[in-house]
Amino acid sequence: MLAAAFDGTDLKLEERPRPEINRKEALVKVKAASICHTDLRIVDEGHKKLSGEGTTVLGHEFTGKIVEVGDGVERLSEGQDIVVAPNVGCGKCEQCLSGNHHRCPDYRAIGISIDGGFEEYFKIPSEAILRGNVVAIPEGIEPKEAALTEPLSTCFNAQTACGLEVGDFVLIIGAGPMGIMNLMMAKYGGASKVIVSEVIEERQERAEEFGADFVLDPTEFPLQEQVEEITRGRGADVSIVAAPVGQAQLQAIKSTAIEGRVNFFATLPQGEAVEEFPSNYLHYNQVYVTGTSGASRTHFVKTLDIIASGRLPLSEVVTDEYPLEEMDEALEKARKNESLKVIVRP
Ligand SMILES: [Zn+2]
Ligand SMILES: [Zn+2]
Known part of the structure; x- marks a missing residue:
C-alpha cells in the first residue's frame, strides 16, 4: 500500500x-x-x-x-x-x-x-x-468534514476555555484555516458579532466569505482602537489568537473588555516572543488569559455532533x-x- x-x-x-x-x-x-x-x-x-x-x-x-x-x-x-x-x-x-x-x-x-x-x-x-x-461518526457527515473533526474540536476546546457566551463580541486574530474554523464555531456558539483581524488580503476576503461581521487590518490603525470603536468602547468579550505571532497576543489582550477572556490558540514558533507583558492592563481590567492545545475525547464527540447538525x-x-x-x-x-x-x- x-x-x-x-x-x-x-x-x-x-x-x-x-x-x-x-x-x-x-x-x-x-x-x-x-x-x-x-x-x-x-x-x-x-x-x-x-x-x-x-x-x-x-x-x-x-x-x-x-x-x-x-x-x-x-x-x-x-x-x-x-x-x-x-x-x-x-x-x-x-x-x-x-x-x-x-x-x-x-x-x-x-x-x-x-x-x-x-x-x-x-x-x-x-x-x-x-x-x-x-x-x-454520526450519520450524514461527509468524509472531508469528518477529517476536520480534530482541528474543529481544538476550536471547541478554546471557546469552552474562554467561556464564550451568547451575545459576546468575539475577536479572532488570524484568518488561516484555524482562524476560519474558530470564526464558524464562535458564530455557532452565539457570538453577536465576530471581528477578524488579518494582514493578508486573500485571507481577509476569506473571512468575509465565511461571515465575519468586521474584517480589520491591524497595520492600518491600532487594533485596540478599531475594536473599541466597533464594541462601543467595551472591547471584545472573547479574543482568540489564531496567528503564530507574539505581537498578536499582546494586541489581543489590549483589545479585550473588562472581565474578557483571551485564548492563545496558535503555537508560537521558537524564538518568537511578546515584546512587553501587559501586567497592569490585566490587573486593572481583570482579563483572563487562557491557552489551549488539542482537545479531549468529550470535545471530539461534541464536535462530531455539531458537524452532524449541518449548521457549519x-x-x-x-x-x-x-x-x-x-x-x-x-x-x-x-x-x-x-x-x-x-x-x-x-
Ligand atoms: Zn492538526
Ligand atoms: Zn497520562
Missing part, C-alpha cells in the same frame, strides 16, 4: 505492506486525511515526539472505515466509519484519569510518534482503542483535494495563503 512517511528530513511516498493487526487492534481503510500546519512544521523543523527510528507516517486529522477488527476488541465493528483522537495518553496519570488524554505529559501522538493517516490502511493501536480514542459550512473550508500519490503538490498547496484546508485521499 502507499504511505507518506517522514524520514527525519522529508515526507516521501513509500510502498509498505498493509499492516497486520493482532487481536487487540483494528484496521481502518483511510478515506480522507487533512494536512495540518503541524505536518508542515514537522517537515520543516522535526518534532519532539518523533521516535527517531525509521520512517513515520504523518497525518493526525483523518477518517476512515473499519475493515478488520481483532477478536479481542470490544465496541468496534467492521464497516463502522470512525475518527481517531490523535493523542493517546498513558492512561494512568491525573490528566488521563480525568478524561484529558490530550494533556497527558507522556501522550503518544498518532501521526507523529505513531504511524498516522497519510496511508491507505491505518492500524489503530490497542491503547488507542482501550482509552476511547476511536469515535464512531465546514466542507467549504476544504479548498483543495488530492490523491495521496500527489502528496508533494498537496503540501505545497497547504503552504499557500490562498488555500484553507487541503485533503488527501489515499
